[in-house]
Amino acid sequence: MINTNKRTWFILSFLFPTFLFFTVFTIYPIARGMYISLFDWSGSSEFMTYVGFHNFVELAKDSILWKAVANDYFLVAGKVIGIVVLATFFAVAVTRFKIRGAKFYRIIFFMPNIISVVVIGVLWRFIYNPNIGILNSLLSIFTEEPVRTPWLGQAGTALWSILWPSIWAGVGFYFLLLVAAILNIPASLYEAAEMDGASEGRQFWSITVPLIWEQIKVSILHIAITTLNGSFVMVWIMTEGGPDNATQVMGSYLYQMGFKQFHMGYASAIGVMILVISLITTLVLQRLLRRDETQLS
């Protein structure tokens, strides 16, 4: 009796603070955000006017918002493909192809992850600078006229230009995740495959991919969620959503509306929409990525 009592207290002492903090710092802000989204509120006024679902009706009619949603999905798709392909490729390269200095590459690839996103944004702004940026200087080697493309300043290239640094900054983490997964695969499997005459490509598709699928799945979901919630930082530092809303994402539009144009109710409605869209995306992705689980027995 005393023992079970102790055990209950022990478990409670872990659960209760977690639950408390979760409630205060996650559930409450979300609920409050949903509540504010039903009001017309500047964000600084004493007075809030209840408007029901008016903000959501306005959202549906707002062409900039739909552009932002499209941009968000462009970044999700670009980052998922770019990061997963590159991370898998690099992970296989440093684990399976006995490359010299594999450890060195692990550090190098992880480097962008320990740099603040703000620094990355500023750094890449310099790379893209039309007049003194290294990208245009490099391109100018191959052309007669010096290249002066304002990568971040024209609608056609701006979003692509935000995608590359996002991939560059993201690869390292997922690379390490996949390296760890590949190292967990027993070498005997590969040896057996080799004896049976399976090529490297065959081994990759039939052994490596199935056995690291869980990690790939987690990576894809994680990239999708963090992009929908967090692409704001990169966008805000590099373009502030411009030129003419060409790179606006939901997060940056929320900030613009809430803190620059003083429509906090509307911004909260965008926040609710981000929540809903993230949930739907995660569910759909989980559905799509479901695959017979392959486990080492």
Next chain:
Amino acid sequence: MKKTKLAAMLVACFMLLTVMGCGAKSGSETGGNATNAPTATPAQSKEPAQEGLTGEFEIQYFVGGYGDAWWLETIEQFQQANPKLNIKQSAGAVINDQMKPRWIQGDPPDVVYIDGAGSNPRQMIEDDQLLDITEWIQEAKNANSERLLDVLISQPEVYGGKVYNLPLVFGAYGNFYDQALFEKNGWKVPTDYNSFLALSEEIKASGISPYVHTGVYPEYIHGGFLFPAIISANGDNTNILVDMGEMKEGVFQSEPILKALEKLSEISSLGYIDKASSALNHTDSQMLFLQHQSAFIPNGLWLESEMKNDTPEDFKFAYIPSVTQSNGGKYVAIPYTATVAIAKKAKNVEAAKAFIEFAFTKQHSLNFAEKTGALMNVKADLESSTASDVVKGAMNFYSDGSTLVAPVVEFNPDVKTEMNNATVALTLGKITPQQWGERVEAAAAKARK
């Protein structure tokens, strides 16, 4: 037994949380002080014969590019003049965010200096947070017994027939160039739009781009090019800018605005605007200007001091208010400002008014130039001050009759955003002046609701 224990623990936790909540609240009230701004303590050494104001008085000011030296000194003098007044300063670089909860709760300071990120006087007025000072300001006299409105350089903005805030800082947008570069190349500073076009062609031929602007923040090209062009096209009548601020129906599609937009469209299609502009923020564009990659930059009078550490030695900053006036027309300068106001729910309105009367004097104006290198909105003899040559030169433009200084206009944030976006699209050749007008007119119609 188990249940009571659990309940006790729950209660304890909630009590703890409540205490934490209280702690955070009182912390935010005192946390407003700037790092190097000690809360002014009453100067008790003054002779007791002095009466002055009494009670509590709180002032909120943002500390940014102008620093806090002027504020500290002015408030200290005000304290000495009113030894029985208990002054509290809430100041700092993020003071707007820190004080926000108090404004929302209806417990604002008495006087507020509205500047920096997260502050917008127009929004404060719409939120009904500022005191209507229309009547008081007509009669108010400063500490030197001069009528306050008479000593101001730029008059307060009128919102719906009422005055709520006073411009404290005075500055203006305009176009900057390097006089040394111009002299070296024998370029003549343009006096009107046609001479600007001719000079731009010459500059372009020499391999330098004539005009670089800050595409990420189109406020600069609005202040230096578009708005002066609008006023010139309106026969030097500045009322159109006020109408734009008040979002009068149809104003954004009116002829003067379309004419001005044609000019902007013209210089971009002629290739006079640096192609890089749309991608640049203010530091990027200012850097290109300092590197002589561009001959002109539309900017504000703060430019010289902002770039002091990066300016090459032989660089000679020079200023013209506008380049868009017709031959023989006046220059047009678009002012910028940061204002002070009294909170509608101020607890010590008397002290708040007294502080404004105390601060808006020549002496404090000179001290402002001394401490910040910028101008306070009170007329003073600058020649003896330490204001920069560019600022003094600009003042000559304003006082010799060649320049029309437009009134201060604070735009509705929605309309301003749409103007910014549309202007970038126009300079990129994506939309026509007519489409610019339609877009901004639509934004204004929505904001009027």
